[in-house]
Structure formats: structure tokens, C-alpha cells
Amino acid sequence: MPTDSAPRPVTLTAFLGVAGFALLITIVRFKSGQDWVPILDSANLVIHEAGHPIVGLFSHRLMVYGGTLFQLLFPALVTFHFKRGGDAVGYVFGLVWLGENLLNVARYMADARTHLLPLVGGGEHDWSEIFSRWGVLDSDTAIAGFTAFLGWSLMAAAPARLFKAWLDTSQNGV
Numbered sequence: 157m158p159t160d161s162a163p164r165p166v167t168l169t170a171f172l173g174v175a176g177f178a179l180l181i182t183i184v185r186f187k188s189g190q191d192w193v194p195i196l197d198s199a200n201l202v203i204h205e206a207g208h209p210i211v212g213l214f215s216h217r218l219m220v221y222g223g224t225l226f227q228l229l230f231p232a233l234v235t236f237h238f239k240r241g242g243d244a245v246g247y248v249f250g251l252v253w254l255g256e257n258l259l260n261v262a263r264y265m266a267d268a269r270t271h272l273l274p275l276v277g278g279g280e281h282d283w284s285e286i287f288s289r290w291g292v293l294d295s296d297t298a299i300a301g302f303t304a305f306l307g308w309s310l311m312a313a314a315p316a317r318l319f320k321a322w323l324d325t326s327q328n329g330v
């Protein structure tokens with residue numbers, strides 16, 4: 157039974173599964189024509205929407221941050237959970253999900269001035285409000301571009317890291 161100090165060995169199947177997942181959501185996202193991954197982004201949206209009222213319980217002013225905070229916090233917690241348990245595959249899965257969520261956040265950020273995206277619940281536009289507070293509304297697409305870059309990097313680097321873990325495993329003859 158693996159323990160915290162003895163990570164589970166990574167199999168080629170596991171690597172292909174995670175890499176395939178990252179590749180699949182990339183293709184689906186591009187093919188959607190709306191930079192949207194069905195099911196996954198709907199789940200992200202549900203978590204996002206739950207974040208606003210929960211943060212709102214503590215601070216009305218910070219409520220606008222709650223959506224993005226929660227949608228990033230969830231995959232981060234999943235990642236942390238698997239990392240702590242020595243599960244490299246679950247860990248990388250979490251990182252891919254986190255990266256994909258950053259793309260979702262970037263998509264919303266880039267809309268701060270144009271307001272082309274449909275808003276759930278018809279409330280205020282999170283990033284119009286946040287960027288206005290910060291005085292950077294004119295830089296919305298630049299910040300979105302950087303955020304998307306982080307997301308893509310994570311989605312590419314995480315499976316690559318797993319590939320390296322598999323190589324190490326197979327070289328050790330485990």
C-alpha cells in the first residue's frame with residue numbers, strides 16, 4: 157500500500173490518459189468556436205456561481221471576487237489533495253483542470269469592456285467591476301492574455317511532468 161513517502165508508480169496508460177484529456181479539452185475548446193468546453197466549463201460555472209454568495213456571507217465588497225476565487229480554489233484543492241497523497245496522476249489531472257479554469261477566467265477577463273458574453277443571473281460583470289476598481293480596465297485583454305498563457309502553460313507542462321515521472325519509473329524498473 158503506497159504511503160505519503162512512497163509515490164505510486166506512473167504507468168504509460170495513466171500518462172496517456174491525462175495527456176489525452178488535456179488534448180481532448182483543447183480540441184473541444186477550439187472546435188466550440190466560443191472557447192468553451194461543454195460539461196467541464198459548465199461545472200466550473202456552477203462552482204464559480206456558488207463562490208459569490210459564500211464569499212458574500214463574509215464581505216459584500218469581496219463578493220465579486222468569490223466566483224473566480226472558488227473556481228480556482230477547487231482544482232487547487234484537488235491538486236493539493238492528490239499531491240499530499242503521493243498520487244502523481246491525480247495531481248497532474250488537478251493541474252490540467254486548474255489550467256483549463258485559468259482559460260475560462262481569461263475568457264471572462266477579456267470581455268470586461270466589450271460585454272459580449274451572456275452573464276448568468278444577469279448580475280454585474282465581475283471583471284468590469286474588478287478591473288475598474290483596480291484602474292486597469294483598458295488592459296483587460298492584456299491581462300486576459302497573460303492569464304491564458306499561464307493556463308496553457310499549465311495544461312502543457314503538467315502532462316509533460318507526468319511523462320518524466322513515467323520515464324523515471326520505467327528506468328527504475330518498478
Ligand SMILES: [Zn+2]
Nearest residue numbers: 204208223282
Ligand atoms: Zn461571477
